[in-house]
Amino acid sequence: MLIQMWVAEGLVYRMQHIGSNEETLEDVGEQYLQELVQRCMVQVGQKRSIARIKTCRLHDLMRDFCVEKAKSENFLHVINIDHESNEEIEAPIGEVRRVAISGGSSPMRHGFTLPSTSQKYFHLRSLLTFSVPLKEQSMLRNFKYLRVYMGMHFTPKINSLIHLRFLSIRDPIVSSISSLGNLKCLQTLDLRGIDWLGNVPNDMFINMEHLRHLYLPRKSKIRGKLQLPNASKLQTLVNIPVSVCDVKDPRVGFDEFGKELMPSNFTFNCLHVLKIIEHGMAKRVTTTPMVMSCPHIFQLRLEGKMEKLPEHDKISQHLAQLKLKETHLEEDPMLILEKLPNLKILHLSFTAYTGKKMICSVRGFPQLQSLILHSLDGLEEWEVEEGSMPNLYHLKIEFCRYLKMVPDGLQFVGNLQKLEIVGMGPSFEGRLGKGGQDFYKIRHVPSLEVIPFRFYLSPGQTATVE
The missing domain is CATH 3.80.10 (Leucine-rich repeat, LRR (right-handed beta-alpha superhelix))
Incomplete structure (x- = not known):
């Protein structure tokens, strides 16, 4: 998620070419992170199965230095409602570009309001809340140019943040997300924090032409065939219900999970992570067409009855x-x-x-x-x-x-x-x-x-x- 946030803010900006393979911005962001590790500025927590970094952390002294420096440069302002006084919490945040709010054990755990709620935070690019919901959801309309938002509560007012590139919602109870269809610039949409989501419009993602990473709730109900834009750009698909999936491309697409799932001439060249869950289908399904269409996949999860596994030469050698x-x-x-x-x-x-x-x-x-x-x-x-x-x-x-x-x-x-x-x-x-x-x-x-x-x-x- 960290690298996806960097990409969303435009902090990763260069593309490299090695032979015929073009690196994605996420690949370049991974190189940035590896360089920070090599310089001993960032510590590795866990690594993924492909040797990439899964979690990372900062040494206490390094974190304190970075937070102080970031605050003085208006790069980042960290608010911990458990450890700071009311005066510090309510102080104006100035022209800072990024705000992170954490805590949860104080009396303010049921809601937090940024100081000067009447102010137009046009300078704000990222807002992250950890275990602390925003008390006044209406203030989101003041974050006109927000690109990254991680929130504890979902509100339809999010649809006014038309410049969002990264959105993560950690609200277990959400009745509808149809208002998100207006967010055409989204690159990452993470809805895994929602316990169950019903009545999802099948075309709500179709206008998200820049979507690269889609994480649906583990349990969701789609109205009709779920339509996804620009399959050639997708890198992550998690919790996709196969019986209602229809990936659209300017040239080709597929209608059902089975023999006609994917055209033989189409590939998801950027797809690295795929998680498919289907418990509602009575008959067994075949995954061979889908697996064959993902030549660079390195993480695969399948749940639900299958006819059989694809032959080993039909599965990505990168898996x-x-x-x-x-x-x-x-x-x-x-x-x-x-x-x-x-x-x-x-x-x-x-x-x-x-x-x-x-x-x-x-x-x-x-x-x-x-x-x-x-x-x-x-x-x-x-x-x-x-x-x-x-x-x-x-x-x-x-x-x-x-x-x-x-x-x-x-x-x-x-x-x-x-x-x-x-x-x-x-x-x-x-x-x-x-x-x-x-x-x-x-x-x-x-x-x-x-x-x-x-x-x-x-x-x-x-x-x-x-």
């Missing part, structure tokens, strides 16, 4: 992270997935595979680092051949209740550092202890965590997986 949930695959997915040269993270959960046996072949999964098997209720036997998964670092087996034992070949996975066994039953767990029948398979693993089912869930909790 680094794959999550399958409730796909009900009948054929062993490992036979295909183990041939992906750069796959580093694989999650199979909640009947992603319904078969009884799974095999990881020799030389399979050359780059796999993390594997999670969760609630594969049909799985009884898992075979790992010597030479498979040479770089596996983390393995988690969770609630696969009919799996009899860990695979014998696990003893040959020498790089394995962490093994988690959750809710697998006394018989399975007992085999792993010292003196157990399977101890020899995992004795080389430095970290073994066994969590019986009775200790895994607190009263009233249910098991979930990302």
Whole structure:
């Protein structure tokens, strides 16, 4: 999100060309961030499966220096309503370009008003609120040239911010977002903070010609076929309901998720992240056309019944992270997935595979680092051949209740550092202890965590997986 905000404000401005591949502004922004890390100005929190930065932070001293310098230069003003006095909070913010408001434990947690509400904040370019809603939503009309807005509450008055490039709403209860159709300059729209969204007009995004990143709520109801503009520019599609999707391009488009999903001559050249969720369709669907149309995708998540996986040569060789949930695959997915040269993270959960046996072949999964098997209720036997998964670092087996034992070949996975066994039953767990029948398979693993089912869930909790 940080890089998307930079792009929205125009802070990332140059394009580079390497051979025939044109870098996106987000790629250039990633280079900016990497340079800050190399100069020890920014610290890396977590990295993504493709070695890009997922989270970052500043050292306390560096943060204090940057905040003070940014304030003196009218670059950024940070307001923490928990730590500052009322006089400091209510002081005029001047001609500052960016305001970030945080807090939440003070009496003002139910609403915050920028000082001098009658002032026209035409100079303001970014407004970020963390855990603090704006008390007077009507004041948004004073932010005429706002480009970045992250808010705790949704209001139809947002439609007056016609210059917005980045919009993130973290309001769990929203009845309608139809007013957003007026925001033609949006590049990033993040609605994941909304619990459920119904009655979404199918054409509300069609005029957002610059849209690159679209995050819909996990649960949403679209009226008719959801129309999206300029598919060639899209880089991120999250929580897209496949049964109601119609991506439009000046030349081509698709009408349904199935055999005619994508024309054979069309590709999403910029799409890097795709998450598709569909639990409402009775028949199985095929993902091959969609996956083939994303040659540069590195993160893919599929939820819902599928006919089968595409052949490995139809899947992007750049794919680094794959999550399958409730796909009900009948054929062993490992036979295909183990041939992906750069796959580093694989999650199979909640009947992603319904078969009884799974095999990881020799030389399979050359780059796999993390594997999670969760609630594969049909799985009884898992075979790992010597030479498979040479770089596996983390393995988690969770609630696969009919799996009899860990695979014998696990003893040959020498790089394995962490093994988690959750809710697998006394018989399975007992085999792993010292003196157990399977101890020899995992004795080389430095970290073994066994969590019986009775200790895994607190009263009233249910098991979930990302």
